[in-house]
Amino acid sequence: xxxxxxxxxxxxxxxxxxxxxxxxxWDVSGGLSVHxxxxxxxxxxxxxxxxxxxxxxxxxxxxxxxxxxxxxVRF
Numbered sequence: 001x002x003x004x005x006x007x008x009x010x011x012x013x014x015x016x017x018x019x020x021x022x023x024x025x026w027d028v029s030g031g032l033s034v035h036x037x038x039x040x041x042x043x044x045x046x047x048x049x050x051x052x053x054x055x056x057x058x059x060x061x062x063x064x065x066x067x068x069x070x071x072x073v074r075f
Contacts, residue, residue: 001033009033023053039074 001011009032016026031045048065 007035009035022055024050025052026050041072043070043072044068045070 001009003009010030011033012030014026014028016024018024027047027049029045029047031043033041033043035041044067046065046067048063051060051062051064053060
């Protein structure tokens with residue numbers, strides 16, 4: 001996470017894994033957070049996940065993505 005302004009954070013994350021040619025799982029996300037006070041922040045993020053698995057005669061190819069929001073309260 002980087003902070004171009006004192007209370008604004010930008011973040012990105014990518015991860016993935018393969019199992020030979022039989023399976024792959026990828027996950028990419030990014031967003032921004034706004035730290036309103038020392039104890040309270042809000043966050044918005046877009047996330048995309050891709051699952052591709054082959055087993056025997058079956059195959060799963062699933063892509064899931066979307067925007068979500070959250071908040072954090074620290075004590």
